[in-house]
Amino acid sequence: MWKFLRTREEFVKSLKDGRSVYFKGKMIDDVTSHEFFQPVIAHLGLEFEIPENIQYRDLVTFAINEKERYSRYFKVPQDSQDLLDRSRIIDLGTRLGGTVVLLIKEIGTDCLFALNIITKQMDRKLRTGYFKRLSDYHDYCMKNDLAMAVAQTDVKGDRSLSPSEQEHEDYYVRVVEERKDGIVVRGAKAHTSYGPCVNEIIVIPTRTFGPKDQQYAVAFAVPANAKGVKMIASPFGGTTRSDFHNPISSSHHMVESLTIFDDVFVPWNRVFMNGEVEFAGPLALTFVQYHRFTAISYKAPILDLLVGAAILMAQFNGIAEASHVKEKIARLIAYSETIKGLTRQAALNCRKVEGLAVPDPVYSNIAKWHFASNYHQHIAIVQDLTGGLTVTGPSEEDIRSPETKEYVLKYLGAKRGVPTEDRLKVINLVRDLTASDFGGYNEILQIHAEGSIEASKMTLLREYDAKPCTDLARHLAKIKEP
Amino acid sequence: MWKFLRTREEFVKSLKDGRSVYFKGKMIDDVTSHEFFQPVIAHLGLEFEIPENIQYRDLVTFAINEKERYSRYFKVPQDSQDLLDRSRIIDLGTRLGGTVVLLIKEIGTDCLFALNIITKQMDRKLRTGYFKRLSDYHDYCMKNDLAMAVAQTDVKGDRSLSPSEQEHEDYYVRVVEERKDGIVVRGAKAHTSYGPCVNEIIVIPTRTFGPKDQQYAVAFAVPANAKGVKMIASPFGGTTRSDFHNPISSSHHMVESLTIFDDVFVPWNRVFMNGEVEFAGPLALTFVQYHRFTAISYKAPILDLLVGAAILMAQFNGIAEASHVKEKIARLIAYSETIKGLTRQAALNCRKVEGLAVPDPVYSNIAKWHFASNYHQHIAIVQDLTGGLTVTGPSEEDIRSPETKEYVLKYLGAKRGVPTEDRLKVINLVRDLTASDFGGYNEILQIHAEGSIEASKMTLLREYDAKPCTDLARHLAKIKEP
């Protein structure tokens, strides 16, 4: 049964396919056995284990008929309930992943939904035939339970210039040749999440282009091992392996790649946009509308963790009843629940476009903006409640060694009844999450992933219907419609 | 038909009942014809006009059977939809009232719902018979379509002392005598909204009391003209009458009273708590849970107005495309929609208590806190976009007088095509709303009405279920349950 769902083992095995992945200047033979990638892949394997758990099965999969059952990620959302369900499975996966999003189904389907909408629109307006290709590709990924990455963000060069004004033409991925059987693309995409550890890479434009930039209006999908696809993996973000000092990042971690398209051939059935320049912007934005909803959905676990860690630290340190501590915990709760509440509003207020439910961009972007622009301040609160010991505390060996153990256990106790080691474990959790390579990675991620803070503001402004507001102002000011 | 709904005229007439209302040191014979109260009462009359509008009828009333139709405010909420409807009618009345809440049904029913819950609990635990009285009183108010005020906030004396520690015993309303037919109460309640302009005054405790403070645990209702009830109305908050300079406050305005109970007799059928000291706190808090939901529901119109006025001013001044202006308008929108979204969440996440739907206090209080603690900053944004002319602009006479008209119209124009007078009208709107006696009244209201900012925080902390958060932290820190 469930023949369309892969096991963890099948997933891992599928990554041994001759892909070109580089780490620290060297091509990696087999990512699944490489010291750096192995834990990332182990973390991603969760995505394939969760459906095996009877407790989660009905949530994370859906049935087409009695025989076929697929990952629910692939279900094209048709109403608020579909979006709420989607939000819940994103939350669940991330929570089981120690607050680190899995993303090998989330982002790919965000992109498939956006392509679904835009290919329909292109077909209708330009009499192209993209939707059929996209629909076949969607089925292909779904039925093979594939792991997908999305490469959207071009490396961009000088941010103040358009693609054709840059120092060289390749700062944005572009079509360099059109053949009978397909296209050849060149360029590079920055920070592709999990690129080296997926089966498929879907590529879409990163922004609106002008008429001169037609060659950049391209969307397509390639297998991760396609000829000419080269991924240079980033080494940052926390790679220590101590369960004690890095309780999260030792077993949960992302990887990003600089993904280079070194004249990669893409056959027509995998090309979803090729020069339809007026649809590049809409595609980028529609993807973002799904993807920011994914973003705010996967924040819930880290928000809960910040609240939980802060409360534990306050209790363990014996300061839980101090007025300023209560104020700070109330702030953390308000921060967390505001984002979670607005996420649900984004699902409940969804828009129907081309038959798909699109999360409300007003609430998605407010939630994203609120999260990103206030994250650091709330990290500061957690660090404040945890204490200086976060970075001046002992090592694991100090609490194991007979030479030092006695001193550490005696002197680093706090509230009566709380084992010193438990206190140190929560301190370690806070350091790992907020004051380490991994914590730094998190800070950058919160600001930059799924679009910058500025992008959220601008989307909000563009999508907001202010007419009821200006009407009310006009009415009360007793002035007429313009 | 609709015999149970009163007309505006019936409402106004009902206020001529010999009540003791003082204004500027003098007792007022008839509030309905008094210069200060007349516009307030005209504003409140809206509450009775709205149901006559076919467009709003089904929303603002509900039918018990084919003959009986009542104000929907009296409908005891049983699920999220009831609360969402309630939120909508509060928004509607306030919107039609120029952002000034009507409140003569809202707060009274908030209190009736809280009493509904607590009288059931008292009856069950203490074998009292309060619920029957309350239920009869509820029907009485509903069937007579009465206007109600709630007098909750005691004058309190020294805030750091409990009632019995104060300089005199009467800083909190208390029972001074128990008679065969009822009780006699003494004390004073501060800032009773619309007290002088309602039919009924419902009194409940303002806080939790200790066992020594039994005499203060009292809840009851009296007609506004009950013997010994004396209301000293406050003169503040904007009383100018220029449609031009004060487009809102010239026709929409609240009034508050210091409400004195000078040994007032209350018959038993109007007594809903009398010494059950352990229920004083729960009653105060349950009322607050309904009332903070009312509070955040009636903020929507002023939030929309701030957004609308800011956008109009930016357009009229020709600065709408400036980057900092867009950023500021985006902030206003995010502020507004965060509160509106969380309000809906409070209804959707409601709790069932004694058969009633109670708005989720977590979301209510986050919304209230967010609103109150950020209001002034957003006022600053609107003032920033409006310009210095807000307080240095001309008077109405300057734009009418032949001596000055020409100069004012010529020189105070801004964006081509926008009539100077329209620009000045929106400037006046902003001044009235934000930089005037009325604007000051609004600022104080936002901070203090329906409980202080500190109260919102503390309620949030108390009501929040943090266990999922601490469980996640324990799990990831690899420590056991305590």
Place this chain on the structure above:
Amino acid sequence: MWKFLRTREEFVKSLKDGRSVYFKGKMIDDVTSHEFFQPVIAHLGLEFEIPENIQYRDLVTFAINEKERYSRYFKVPQDSQDLLDRSRIIDLGTRLGGTVVLLIKEIGTDCLFALNIITKQMDRKLRTGYFKRLSDYHDYCMKNDLAMAVAQTDVKGDRSLSPSEQEHEDYYVRVVEERKDGIVVRGAKAHTSYGPCVNEIIVIPTRTFGPKDQQYAVAFAVPANAKGVKMIASPFGGTTRSDFHNPISSSHHMVESLTIFDDVFVPWNRVFMNGEVEFAGPLALTFVQYHRFTAISYKAPILDLLVGAAILMAQFNGIAEASHVKEKIARLIAYSETIKGLTRQAALNCRKVEGLAVPDPVYSNIAKWHFASNYHQHIAIVQDLTGGLTVTGPSEEDIRSPETKEYVLKYLGAKRGVPTEDRLKVINLVRDLTASDFGGYNEILQIHAEGSIEASKMTLLREYDAKPCTDLARHLAKIKEP
């Protein structure tokens, strides 16, 4: 002795000079006896009384020789000490004026200093002869102890357009005719502080102009009663006359005018710029560098008052020891002292330009920005500590009338030992200062006077020497100079 200092009476008398001042659409015969202007002029009279007080004499005046002693405002600053002294006398006058700046010497001399610098630069570069004229005019004002206003801010029309692109040419004051004996100017300046109550009006450009806008590059001075000068006074900002309800604004208040130049002739000896378009911007900015220092100097009294009122209210209400109250008062103190400390730094770090000490624009603008962008939040703190009674409290008549007095005094008491009336007086002070027409006026003033928040930021950026910072970054990043 002191023949060069005028008395209050001489000042008042000097305003009866046939000037054209309009109020509510009507020309005013004599401002000194007009109900609206009289209290403003009484307030301004303080400027002439202060030097008569032996306690202040040496501070507020300076001697040229044994016979001649002038207002210190006219002393051209040559070092930090001169600027510190200037800051102190601005603070003193404002403090004695109940936190309302006097400004009839401050702003005029700010402008004279800027003209001093720029006329020297024009003379040197363009071989004009402006400095001599300016120097004579400076002496004239000083020796006659004149009250001056500065009209800088043009009405501007559409803010996104330059002067010559506007709907009509007169949105910025301009030269419409050049005669043998002088120039003729036309246009209007917005919100001229105290315009109707001074002797001299000094006019300078409000911004940088391009080469097409030569006619707008004009600086000059006219007597307030010059033919064609018409001032339309604004009626806003608090004009109640109750000592009890409005303890500050009943006796201290500003007035602004829309100042119209209806083809006003200016003789050459009063013209300080006429078409030198590349110096318009530098003049505007140099004035602003002095004037923002004036601005931050006159904020000290209102900052002290906010701190003082908050502390008194906390004490009177019995909440002074609550943790959140202490936090809030600490915030107020930090806000206040940050601005005061940075103000002194602006004097201590002054720059020498053309022999004059110019306050450091980095510190001035940081102080101004900090003040303006955080004012409303700190007002919210004071309102929070004061309580809802701020706008729901009784009138003066209520505490005098035998009908109500007893109730008010009994029930509105708070901390033992604090007279109820004292408590109400401080509440009134807070309402007057923060939640009234006058409070609204203050809010707008803080944002818009002496340049907007955006202007402060941009000046800061332009004036800041970031090279030591980028050098350090380059050094630590191990990259070379560009």
Place this chain on the structure above:
Amino acid sequence: MWKFLRTREEFVKSLKDGRSVYFKGKMIDDVTSHEFFQPVIAHLGLEFEIPENIQYRDLVTFAINEKERYSRYFKVPQDSQDLLDRSRIIDLGTRLGGTVVLLIKEIGTDCLFALNIITKQMDRKLRTGYFKRLSDYHDYCMKNDLAMAVAQTDVKGDRSLSPSEQEHEDYYVRVVEERKDGIVVRGAKAHTSYGPCVNEIIVIPTRTFGPKDQQYAVAFAVPANAKGVKMIASPFGGTTRSDFHNPISSSHHMVESLTIFDDVFVPWNRVFMNGEVEFAGPLALTFVQYHRFTAISYKAPILDLLVGAAILMAQFNGIAEASHVKEKIARLIAYSETIKGLTRQAALNCRKVEGLAVPDPVYSNIAKWHFASNYHQHIAIVQDLTGGLTVTGPSEEDIRSPETKEYVLKYLGAKRGVPTEDRLKVINLVRDLTASDFGGYNEILQIHAEGSIEASKMTLLREYDAKPCTDLARHLAKIKEP
């Protein structure tokens, strides 16, 4: 000449003295040759190199007479200029140390100055003879140019309990025995900065104690190799050794220890307080007044670096002219200069106590509070301007290896003319400083070092003279003195 100043080599050699330092559970034979401590000691060696530089000599040393020249740190401050000089040398050392404070002279002399004041006060009030001892000890340290650490913060146990209420008596360092020749102390101090790398450890109380806690009122100094002193060094805060990836922390880094006093004997001549319980609090606070001034002085380099790195990144990424970027850089500048300006004010407003100049605690604490409570937000700004590449960028090997070099250099370029490698170097600088183990260490340091944010607030409140403020409020409210 300069016989009283040590060389780097003499300093390093002095640390080979048999001290008991533990790292990862093992005692270290020789810290100077240990992989972990060696770079820390190399960093600290700067303190001894700086005086050899002719450019800095006069600033960082002072002469007693023609022969004797000492480190200026030891100069007892007598006026504002001494404090300004002290601030400059702290800034200089930290700047040369790559923004990482050296602190082996700073904190020790902060403590010697505090002991100077308090021993005088104890001697006068209690007729003790501590000042002579302290004075001799000061000379000893100065003449031997010793490196000092201060161990103040007790491990504290349950923060809500006083020392004598704790689970065991040793949560605060205490006197366990008094002998003829001295005292024996027991307990542990947390996070002693540079403890394992100094010559002397000075110990003072961390807080005010009650009369029951007399045994905890103890101050003394011991050599770092005193018998029973055991230091467990913390391994956190960034220990990578790549110049490229960690341009700062690879060569500049602190170390902290848990410093255990395992029944350590202290001879009388090194005991500066022993049971004078009412002076424990004043000593703790006086130290803090000096030390917070040190704190805000050593922040200047990191503030400059944040500004500089942000500007370089904006330029290199081609976004320097975007409006939101300019706003963000202006915020960074204002943040930086506010703290630097207030630091100078703290020196200029110093108080004279017992002949010593004490930095003004109002300005010190405002500066400290402002710094600590806004640090994270400004880090977020720098991270925002730097981009996601901060944690998704390539490794050093990727830009060296022939397999990947070409792609990285081509695709990660940005603004024309800026070498890709330079851009990556600044990105690395930002990651090292803000988003790494070292960046996390910095975040914790900013919040917790030299006292918590709450401590700064409380000190500010206690030290602020609010009388002029309440006087002004009383005067304007027209109420009398209490």
